[in-house]
């Protein structure tokens with residue numbers, strides 16, 4: 001049987017990781033982050049489906065497709081769409097895909113508009129400010145809380 005799959009969803013501008021603003025987001029590139037998470041996933045016996053998009057509708061599509069494919073859940077860093085996107089909130093609620101909201105930076109130590117999330121209240125949990133370790137915590141939590 002195929003290993004259970006977790007969607008790791010990255011929103012707008014996260015393709016710039018490690019290239020711009022290393023003082024805020026660190027010097028690890030998106031590819032390096034994905035490789036690190038893949039190592040953890042292999043240890044835990046799950047697979048990761050990595051999706052990054054700068055387009056809101058593509059992020060909605062990825063959530064719907066993950067749910068239709070029977071993915072175990074999602075680790076979601078929706079970037080700036082976290083703070084604005086009713087469409088992503090609706091997709092997460094509508095699909096009932098269990099998810100952990102993750103932010104590399106501590107959004108509560110930043111501008112007040114980043115303190116608002118359209119999805120925190122429907123997430124299993126939220127990890128903010130721990131960099132790559134936040135994604136790892138999200139993956140571990142999904143594996144530990146999975147039903148079936």
Ligand code: CA2
Pocket residue numbers: 012013014016017018019020021025077078079080081082102103104105106107114
């Ligand atoms: O801290 C996070 O992970 C954020 O989700 C990142 C978003 C920001 O809008 C959220 O408030 C918090 C921004 C992602 C932009 O990523 C960049 C990475 C490197 C260089 C420039 C942008």
